[in-house]
Amino acid sequence: xxxxxxxxxxxxxxxxxxxxxxxxxxxxxxxxxxxxxxxxxxxxxxxxxxxxxxxxxxxxxxxxxxxxxxxxxxxxxxxxxxxxxxxxxxxxxxxxxxxxxxxxxxxxxxxxxxxxxxxxxxxxxxxxxxxxxxxxxxxxxxxxxxxxxxxxxxxxxxxxxxxxxxxxxxxxxxxxxxxxxxxxxxxxxxxxxxxxxxxxxxxxxxxxxxxxxxxxxxxxxxxxxxxxxxxxxxxxxxxxxxxxxxxxxxxxxxxxxxxxxxxxxxxxxxxxxxxxxxxxxxxxxxxxxxxxxxxxxxxxxxxxxxxxxxxxxxxxxxxxxxxxxxxxxxxxxxxxxxxxxxxxxxxxxxxxxxxxx
Amino acid sequence: xxxxxxxxxxxxxxxxxxxxxxxxxxxxxxxxxxxxxxxxxxxxxxxxxxxxxxxxxxxxxxxxxxxxxxxxxxxxxxxxxxxxxxxxxxxxxxxxxxxxxxxxxxxxxxxxxxxxxxxxxxxxxxxxxxxxxxxxxxxxxxxxxxxxxxxxxxxxxxxxxxxxxxxxxxxxxxxxxxxxxxxxxxxxxxxxxxxxxxxxxxxxxxxxxxxxxxxxxxxxxxxxxxxxxxxxxxxxxxxxxxxxxxxxxxxxxxxxxxxxxxxxxxxxxxxxxxxxxxxxxxxxxxxxxxxxxxxxxxxxxxxxxxxxxxxxxxxxxxxxxxxxxxxxxxxxxxxxxxxxxxxxxxxxxxxxxxxxx
DNA sequence: CATCGTTGGTGAATCGATTCATTACTGATT
DNA sequence: AATCAGTAATGAATCGATTCACCAACGATG
Numbered sequence: 141x142x143x144x145x146x147x148x149x150x151x152x153x154x155x156x157x158x159x160x161x162x163x164x165x166x167x168x169x170x171x172x173x174x175x176x177x178x179x180x181x182x183x184x185x186x187x188x189x190x191x192x193x194x195x196x197x198x199x200x201x202x203x204x205x206x207x208x209x210x211x212x213x214x215x216x217x218x219x220x221x222x223x224x225x226x227x228x229x230x231x232x233x234x235x236x237x238x239x240x241x242x243x244x245x246x247x248x249x250x251x252x253x254x255x256x257x258x259x260x261x262x263x264x265x266x267x268x269x270x271x272x273x274x275x276x277x278x279x280x281x282x283x284x285x286x287x288x289x290x291x292x293x294x295x296x297x298x299x300x301x302x303x304x305x306x307x308x309x310x311x312x313x314x315x316x317x318x319x320x321x322x323x324x325x326x327x328x329x330x331x332x333x334x335x336x337x338x339x340x341x342x343x344x345x346x347x348x349x350x351x352x353x354x355x356x357x358x359x360x361x362x363x364x365x366x367x368x369x370x371x372x373x374x375x376x377x378x379x380x381x382x383x384x385x386x387x388x389x390x391x392x393x394x395x396x397x398x399x400x401x402x403x404x405x406x407x408x409x410x411x412x413x414x415x416x417x418x419x420x421x422x423x424x425x426x427x428x429x430x431x432x433x434x435x436x437x438x439x440x441x442x443x444x445x446x447x448x449x450x451x452x453x454x455x456x457x458x459x460x461x462x463x464x465x466x467x468x469x470x471x472x473x474x475x476x477x478x479x480x481x482x483x484x485x486x487x488x489x490x491x492x493x494x495x496x497x
Numbered sequence: 498x499x500x501x502x503x504x505x506x507x508x509x510x511x512x513x514x515x516x517x518x519x520x521x522x523x524x525x526x527x528x529x530x531x532x533x534x535x536x537x538x539x540x541x542x543x544x545x546x547x548x549x550x551x552x553x554x555x556x557x558x559x560x561x562x563x564x565x566x567x568x569x570x571x572x573x574x575x576x577x578x579x580x581x582x583x584x585x586x587x588x589x590x591x592x593x594x595x596x597x598x599x600x601x602x603x604x605x606x607x608x609x610x611x612x613x614x615x616x617x618x619x620x621x622x623x624x625x626x627x628x629x630x631x632x633x634x635x636x637x638x639x640x641x642x643x644x645x646x647x648x649x650x651x652x653x654x655x656x657x658x659x660x661x662x663x664x665x666x667x668x669x670x671x672x673x674x675x676x677x678x679x680x681x682x683x684x685x686x687x688x689x690x691x692x693x694x695x696x697x698x699x700x701x702x703x704x705x706x707x708x709x710x711x712x713x714x715x716x717x718x719x720x721x722x723x724x725x726x727x728x729x730x731x732x733x734x735x736x737x738x739x740x741x742x743x744x745x746x747x748x749x750x751x752x753x754x755x756x757x758x759x760x761x762x763x764x765x766x767x768x769x770x771x772x773x774x775x776x777x778x779x780x781x782x783x784x785x786x787x788x789x790x791x792x793x794x795x796x797x798x799x800x801x802x803x804x805x806x807x808x809x810x811x812x813x814x815x816x817x818x819x820x821x822x823x824x825x826x827x828x829x830x831x832x833x834x835x836x837x838x839x840x841x842x843x844x845x846x847x848x849x850x851x852x853x854x
Numbered sequence: 855c856a857t858c859g860t861t862g863g864t865g866a867a868t869c870g871a872t873t874c875a876t877t878a879c880t881g882a883t884t
Numbered sequence: 885a886a887t888c889a890g891t892a893a894t895g896a897a898t899c900g901a902t903t904c905a906c907c908a909a910c911g912a913t914g
Binding site: 521522523533534536537540541565566567568569570571572573574 | 899900901902903904
């Protein structure tokens with residue numbers, strides 16, 4: 141086994157008989173002395189083949205190191221056994237959890253998952269969607285990067301099912317799984333108001349994202365309930381949603397006059413960045429400024445000051461989205477009903493927003 | 498455009514003429530009044546077609562919404578235009594960075610990347626490798642989950658190139674990109690010894706991973722240089738390498754007598770978990786126990802006590818690995834020389850290991 | 855005018871697995 | 885003995901893009 145001349149096998153057709161590139165189903169059939177149809181049956185419907193024949197075929201498969209070609213299956217089937225997941229940013233542990241949930245559900249169904257980052261760029265998103273169409277993926281889970289929905293509208297002509305993740309359905313042509321972001325924003329800001337704050341900064345994204353807008357709306361509604369007008373929400377926009385952007389936002393927050401006594405961040409990465417900035421400037425959290433984040437990623441609890449955050453059921457969301465997609469993809473007779481599932485967020489209070497004693 | 502009866506097109510063959518499932522190259526050829534070969538040329542060698550013909554074909558493509566099928570291309574080409582990346586844990590930001598680097602390099606070459614988690618399980622790893630073989634991916638970047646190398650040995654019979662990531666080459670049959678973990682461990686523990694510690698705990702993984710063993714070896718060599726024996730390193734093994742495992746390890750650390758005054762963690766996730774445990778138990782860091790982590794993930798700096806850590810050039814590693822793989826995959830004439838690249842880590846000192854004043 | 859080269863285009867063969875109508879055979883039933 | 889049912893296996897057609905040997909048309913050249 142270890143002594144065979146591997147090098148010669150690895151090179152091109154320089155040797156005796158063709159070097160048998162990669163064994164195909166025909167090679168197996170020849171080796172086992174059966175037809176290709178039988179080999180296919182052994183692989184896909186073993187019970188339809190006599191045990192004796194079956195084992196002969198399996199032996200041939202083993203001997204030749206045969207691995208069936210997915211491309212050929214796909215070509216015949218018209219679509220691949222891969223599900224695509226397009227998220228905004230894999231650097232955000234929230235999306236890693238979504239991916240985990242989706243992957244688990246997909247694996248149970250025998251599918252692979254191709255995870256991609258749009259990086260919040262509609263152009264990147266469009267490019268990836270094009271790639272998915274070429275790949276004839278069996279479906280796409282997507283957290284849309286552009287609010288216009290133009291990319292997805294264009295994509296829908298390919299008749300590949302897709303499910304929106306972390307976003308409510310914008311049209312009746314697909315399923316969606318989301319978390320009630322309005323409620324999440326309301327929980328976060330309501331909590332701050334209860335703690336006595338009367339002016340809250342909102343560190344947000346560009347506003348292209350529904351999540352961001354909804355959280356803002358929830359924040360405003362909480363203010364409204366407390367008898368405060370929208371001017372009590374001081375917006376600090378930020379083009380990206382990562383820790384570095386949070387640091388920038390923190391610096392800008394420090395420059396505001398009057399300085400808000402509380403800040404609500406559109407996600408935990410921003411919150412961690414803001415926290416770093418405040419910390420570096422000697423501003424105490426929560427005494428001087430209280431912080432509430434969003435997503436409750438694992439690192440929120442480990443922060444310099446453990447972060448109060450709005451927890452989202454990320455893994456569940458990924459799993460549900462994948463399951464909805466599978467339902468739709470398996471639907472032969474057009475009985476599939478598009479569904480829009482909305483999950484509920486939960487406030488997790490930690491030190492960053494609770495005045496000590 | 499918005500008025501066409503989309504529903505009828507979406508359903509099965511209930512209407513007039515076959516519903517034209519998905520337009521193929523033949524449909525385009527017919528529509529444009531040319532042969533399939535010409536359509537193929539328009540797509541792949543546009544300069545070889547008269548501008549007039551070309552635009553007619555492009556118009557047909559546009560009109561039919563034609564998207565070429567990757568499966569068919571792959572079948573013909575023998576391999577896909579997708580590179581696989583199999584990491585230990587996408588929940589670890591370190592691997593997210595590796596993925597980022599790899600993805601960037603792959604995209605530049607027009608390839609897609611399929612990112613998968615082995616979760617440190619050799620069985621999962623084997624399953625994924627099997628999937629990759631079926632997919633006929635053009636290559637695999639892998640951080641091996643089993644130290645025996647059995648999975649990869651089995652995989653090598655498929656003649657699909659692979660590059661080891663974060664691991665030195667174990668055999669001459671492939672490229673590898675790694676970081677000098679011995680040196681990293683040595684830097685970390687050397688730093689602790691310089692700060693006056695004489696007994697260091699090492700929170701490690703199961704020992705199946707080379708990274709873990711090498712970091713340990715580096716730690717021992719640092720002890721040796723300081724005239725201390727291996728008994729000065731108190732090992733706290735842990736089956737996984739995430740924050741939860743770190744919390745467990747922290748609890749065990751607290752139970753040790755005599756209690757080490759410093760702890761070196763095999764990665765930052767463990768370190769963050771340990772930190773949480775110590776913090777919860779009222780043990781001060783670094784006054785009572787100093788902590789050094791590994792990887793210098795973004796969240797290390799944001800921790801309750803900012804973590805001293807050993808930084809690895811993760812993005813660079815991912816990119817280099819992908820580039821090596823592409824070189825090997827594009828290599829027709831067997832001139833490819835397998836290379837093993839070793840990158841250098843760097844110690845980043847923060848509050849978790851420096852005695853105040 | 856015949857020959858050659860070039861350019862633009864053709865269409866059949868190919869990749870490998872699946873599917874399905876067909877055949878070969880074995881027992882059982884009438 | 886003839887018919888039928890059922891099982892096991894066959895092999896040709898199919899999916900869609902690529903490739904390549906070949907062809908037609910045209911201008912240039914001897």
